[in-house]
Amino acid sequence: xxxxVAMYARALLVSMxxxxxxxxxxxxxxSDGRYNLPFNAIYIGLPVASPLAIDLKxxxxxxxxxxxxxxxxxxxxxxxxxxxxxxxxxxxILSLNSNGRVREYQLSYTILFKVRDNxxxxxxxxxxxxxxxxxxxxESQLLAKETEEEMLYRNMQADLVQQMLRRLxxxxxxxxxxxxxxxxxxxxxxx
Numbered sequence: 001x002x003x004x005v006a007m008y009a010r011a012l013l014v015s016m017x018x019x020x021x022x023x024x025x026x027x028x029x030x031s032d033g034r035y036n037l038p039f040n041a042i043y044i045g046l047p048v049a050s051p052l053a054i055d056l057k058x059x060x061x062x063x064x065x066x067x068x069x070x071x072x073x074x075x076x077x078x079x080x081x082x083x084x085x086x087x088x089x090x091x092x093i094l095s096l097n098s099n100g101r102v103r104e105y106q107l108s109y110t111i112l113f114k115v116r117d118n119x120x121x122x123x124x125x126x127x128x129x130x131x132x133x134x135x136x137x138x139e140s141q142l143l144a145k146e147t148e149e150e151m152l153y154r155n156m157q158a159d160l161v162q163q164m165l166r167r168l169x170x171x172x173x174x175x176x177x178x179x180x181x182x183x184x185x186x187x188x189x190x191x
Contacts, residue, residue, distance in 0.1 A: 035063065035165050035166065035168070035169035036063075036065060036169060037060065037063065037065065037066040037077070037165075037168050037169055038077070038168075038169075038171050038172065038173050039066050039075070039076050039077030039168075039173070040066065040067065040076055041066065041067045041068070041069040041074060041075045041076055041077070042060065042066050042067070042068060042069060042075050042076075042077040042078070042079065042168075043068075043069040043070075043071065043072040043074070043075035043077070043078045043079065044056055044057060044068065044079045044081075045072070045078065045079055045080045045081045045113075046079075046081050046084075050084075050086060051086070051157060052085050052086070052111070052157055052160065052161070055157055055158065055161050056161050056164065056165075059161050059162075059165060060165070072118070073118070075118060076117060076118050076173070077115060077116075077117060077118075077123070077168075077171075077173075078115065078116050078117070078118065079113055079114075079115055079164075079168075080113060080114050080115070080116065081111065081112070081113045082112040082113055082114065082126060083110065083111060083112040083113075085109060085110060085111040085157075085160070088108075088109065088110040088111065089107070089108065089109050089153060090107070090108040090109075090110075091105050091106070091107055091108075091149075092105065092106050092108070093105060093106075094106040094134055101139070102137045103136065103137060104134055104135065104136050104137060105134070105135050105137055105149075106132055106133070106134055106135075107132065107133045107134075107135055107149065107152055107153065107156070108130065108131065108132045109130070109131045109132075109153060109156040109157065109160060110128060110129065110130040110131070111128070111129050111160060111164075112126060112127070112128045113126070113127060113164070114126045114127065115167075115168065115171060117173055117174060119174075121174040123171045123172070123173065123174065124167060124168075124171055127167060129160055129163050129164065131156045131159055131160060133152045133155075133156060135148060135149055135152060
């Protein structure tokens with residue numbers, strides 16, 4: 001009897017705690033897939049037709065708080081892409097079967113970028129994000145495996161965008177203090 005009362009009290013306490021946390025609006029940052037970027041306008045240094053640029057811009061626009069600048073001079077945040085991720089997609093042999101034929105490949109997708117503000121202050125140094133995914137291979141299902149490979153690359157690209165947004169969301173813009181103007185001398189009292 002004593003243990004059931006203690007269990008009931010513990011369950012009630014946990015329930016009250018959960019209700020109190022949800023009532024105060026508590027939630028983990030970015031837990032809903034949305035991030036607050038510290039920029040009013042951001043420029044993305046990728047070709048306009050790049051699938052990664054399109055996906056990144058779409059996600060930033062969906063947040064609704066940051067605009068995409070067409071020119072770096074119009075932005076207060078600039079993403080400089082140091083390596084084109086479309087050229088850094090890779091496919092390597094991961095394992096072979098007993099006949100020496102490929103059984104598994106490893107797909108890779110890598111980007112190297114940095115973030116600076118419009119006056120050149122580096123907010124995020126050169127950062128590399130590398131993603132890998134294994135994919136099995138079967139010669140008899142060649143078309144299906146090619147489709148699966150493209151789907152994995154699209155998923156890696158979506159993951160890459162989310163990781164970039166998480167890194168952007170934690171940046172703190174450099175605040176430059178403006179010099180305090182010297183106090184003007186008080187006018188001399190007329191005699």
